[in-house]
Amino acid sequence: MTDRPDDDVLGDLEPTQVRLRFAPSPTGLLTVGNIRTALFAWAFARHYGGKLVLRIEDTDAARNTPEALQYTLDSLRWLGLDWDEGPEVGGDYGPYLQSERMDIYADVVAKLLSAGRAYHCYCSQEELDQRREAARTAGQHSGYDGHCRNLTEEQVTAYVEEGRRPVVRLRMPDRPIVFEDLVRGEITFLPENLGDYVLVRANGHPLYPLVNPVDDALMEITHVLRGEDLLPSTPRQIALYEALAEIGVGGGRTPRFGHLPFVMGEGNKKLSKRDPGSGLGEYMERGFLPEGLLNYLALLGWSIAEDRDVFTMAEMVEAFDIRKVNANAARFDPKKCEAINAAHMRLLDPEEFGRRMIPFLAKDGMLPAEPSDDQLAVLRAAVPLVQERMNTLSESVDMLGFLFVDETAFTLDPDAAGKVLTGDAGAVLEASVKALGDVEWTTEAIEAALRTSLVDGLGLKPKNAFGPVRVAISGRRVSPPLFESLELLGREKSLHRLEQARSSLPAE
RNA sequence: GCCCCGUUGGUCUAGUGGUCAGGACGUCCGGUUCUCAUCCGGAAGAUCACCGGUUCGAAUCCGGUACGGGGUACCA
Incomplete structure (x- = not known):
């Protein structure tokens, strides 16, 4: 038992009991940062043979649409990050859309309230602001000061009669909260910096700091991987998990946390969905391979080995270890992303x-x-x-379009034509047509004919000899290998294009 | 203001007391070559943020400082 190498990650759990979740808010498109988080959670779950739960955090109705949800699901499918429970696959811990769990939250809050772990706070926004400002100028922390922690019946009645609508706050424990972050090690928060925080708005709307831990508890999540922006709110959530355990909500277990570093964009800011190059859609449209993008993203904070950076997802799952993830933010490098993708292209x-x-x-x-x-x-x-x-x-498209394009739609790139189809290009094209007229239409024969005619016959350097032919038949200065291209294009089209190009040249 | 996290070539990283600080991307040069790539060979590029401490010995451990980031909401 004590010699299991992963005890500090698993604790008393068997590997297959591991349950992680990816909890996107479908407010739009997935960003590379979201995807990296999903990837690590997925790799973690798959590595141990546990479960990955997909939960949709759509409590903010104004910013969520069914289309965005569908897009999120499609994106994850495209990436190959499959989930064991969640939308479209079901599971025993549903519903997996928070918007369908409102009654659950109301019930939990009622229990918290009656157990005294949460209380009503009647402070107005103005009062709060004023006291916060005072604390701040005094050099104190600026969290809630506990004003309504112990109101008497009379005080409550008075507030209610004033027409005040209360929020619900969690009563924070008066002791340090210490936890072992899976990527950062031990982290301590002192109680004086942890004010009682709001679980439910005055209008009854449950807030993220409530619903997220409640769902994790109810879904019996064992490990939470998320962005480092949530690190400061972790002690408050831990306090909630403990309160939930006390009142018998959920599995009674506080998950272990791993806070992943940000993926940064240009400058020193977190890559946001507004930045170009941040959205998955761009990568899909540009024709990145899911395995290429994922491989690159994995490199942001993790490495599989000292001298290796191209690997398959199966290899990542095999090797993934959350403890080896870096705690420092990484800059997204589009060039390297493309290079890693290119490596996967060649591996296909x-x-x-x-x-x-x-x-x-x-x-x-x-x-x-x-x-x-x-x-x-x-x-x-x-x-x-x-x-x-x-x-x-x-x-x-640029590379092979010339092979498939309708003959009437075939055009020469003006820049290529202007630079290459000049001077003695006419003679080159004419000689090419003549040389290819009745040659056997194979790569070898085509090459032999053109070399004999252009290089030997006209005394041209290969580069100058084949350039005009390339532009004439492909329309571009860069193309696949020429002779093979000619063979694939076919005799008829090839000769036609050569003649077309020649006749487009001004007479000498 | 207060709290938390971070800091190894331009970028991503390896590295947990003794290494010429390794690799990848990018950059530059060269070879191969019908273009572009691929492939191969080579080069430049790091006072391991800074200061101090522990130690025979520190990128690695400790303390402080600076800088960067995040949080501090009736957003998520």
């Missing part, structure tokens, strides 16, 4: 690589959503040509 099975390009080519009208067998054959043949020269899937 070619068949799979081809499949994943289809939606991107289809989006730009290069291919139908369900390509024909012929189109699939071309795509399959093109994969080896482009797999190692793409960083994201969306680049497939």
